[in-house]
Amino acid sequence: MCMAILKSKRICHIFDIILFPLFLALFALPSFSFANQAYGVNPKVQSGTYVEPLKQGAWRLRVFDAAVVKGDKVLLSEIAEPLGAIPQDIWEVLSKKELWDSPPELGKPYKISKANLINALRSSLGMYADSCLVSNAIVIQRGGSVVREDRLRKMASQYLAPQLNKLGGRADLTDFRLPPYIFVSNNSQNLVLEKTDIAPGRINLKYAIQELDGKIVRRFSGTVFLNLWVDTPATAKPMSKGETLLPKDITYKNVNLAYENNNLWDGLGGPWQITRPMGAFEPISTTDIKPLSAVKKGDKVTLVYKKNGIELSVLVEAMEDGGLGDTILVRNIDSKKQIYGMVQDQNTILAR
Numbered sequence: 001m002c003m004a005i006l007k008s009k010r011i012c013h014i015f016d017i018i019l020f021p022l023f024l025a026l027f028a029l030p031s032f033s034f035a036n037q038a039y040g041v042n043p044k045v046q047s048g049t050y051v052e053p054l055k056q057g058a059w060r061l062r063v064f065d066a067a068v069v070k071g072d073k074v075l076l077s078e079i080a081e082p083l084g085a086i087p088q089d090i091w092e093v094l095s096k097k098e099l100w101d102s103p104p105e106l107g108k109p110y111k112i113s114k115a116n117l118i119n120a121l122r123s124s125l126g127m128y129a130d131s132c133l134v135s136n137a138i139v140i141q142r143g144g145s146v147v148r149e150d151r152l153r154k155m156a157s158q159y160l161a162p163q164l165n166k167l168g169g170r171a172d173l174t175d176f177r178l179p180p181y182i183f184v185s186n187n188s189q190n191l192v193l194e195k196t197d198i199a200p201g202r203i204n205l206k207y208a209i210q211e212l213d214g215k216i217v218r219r220f221s222g223t224v225f226l227n228l229w230v231d232t233p234a235t236a237k238p239m240s241k242g243e244t245l246l247p248k249d250i251t252y253k254n255v256n257l258a259y260e261n262n263n264l265w266d267g268l269g270g271p272w273q274i275t276r277p278m279g280a281f282e283p284i285s286t287t288d289i290k291p292l293s294a295v296k297k298g299d300k301v302t303l304v305y306k307k308n309g310i311e312l313s314v315l316v317e318a319m320e321d322g323g324l325g326d327t328i329l330v331r332n333i334d335s336k337k338q339i340y341g342m343v344q345d346q347n348t349i350l351a352r
Contacts, residue, residue, distance in 0.1 A: 076097045173227075
């Protein structure tokens with residue numbers, strides 16, 4: 001009897017040591033697997049970013065940073081717009097909600113701090129104030145109009161388009177730096193973009209408010225970056241200073257003129273020689289080439305002296321390279337005397 005009990009205790013002890021942990025592990029596996037399932041992963045965003053799915057019917061009210069009001073009271077629809085799936089009946093009621101008194105003067109902007117704006121919204125909208133997205137203070141004007149940054153950008157793009165089309169290549173405008181908004185006081189004024197000269201790189205923009213008589217009332221500054229991509233001649237191989245630039249040595253490379261100097265070679269004329277060491281596929285500027293030398297240093301040429309009907313000639317040595325029309329230093333082979341002369345052709349130097 002005692003032996004049976006002792007044997008039973010041994011079996012229970014084995015179960016406690018070996019089988020019970022295994023039993024717990026088996027029951028824990030579903031829970032472990034569920035805990036490691038990805039939840040709310042948006043495949044359109046960067047890897048490792050997790051988002052909570054928007055609840056069905058979620059909506060907000062975005063408050064503008066600048067707005068124009070018309071009546072004696074500021075309406076919610078004048079300073080905010082709905083985002084998301086706001087029920088139409090709720091927006092119809094909220095849009096007509098009177099918030100506070102309009103500015104006393106027509107055509108004059110007034111700024112309301114963020115703190116005061118939030119307090120006013122809570123006072124007028126109650127629980128719906130928590131649905132308002134307020135990023136900063138708001139500037140409101142009674143009457144007139146407000147031109148926001150998206151319209152300012154469109155104005156610049158349309159104004160510059162004809163000039164961009166004349167540049168050739170492929171042009172695009174990036175990195176707009178514009179005022180967030182511009183107020184126009186009344187309907188007799190017009191917002192215009194003043195004449196702008198363009199070139200690859202950053203362009204200055206001048207917006208102006210103009211009266212009917214053409215008088216400029218106010219000006220606003222902005223900038224935009226112009227990228228201009230063109231195919232330009234480039235070296236097809238590394239080249240040394242003084243080396244002759246042959247057609248086989250030229251290829252074409254697409255470059256952005258905004259980051260290149262403005263004196264790129266157009267590929268015309270010649271023959272040319274390289275004025276500095278250049279690597280392969282390096283764009284060629286007008287300063288990188290010069291007319292091919294008619295006379296090279298060390299050449300034996302004839303120096304011709306003409307004056308008062310007298311013409312003398314002597315054999316000289318060129319002390320430097322020179323193209324047609326260049327003035328170079330030459331040395332008399334016999335007397336070693338040096339003199340400057342103009343290169344007339346590959347064999348002749350005219351004494352100066």
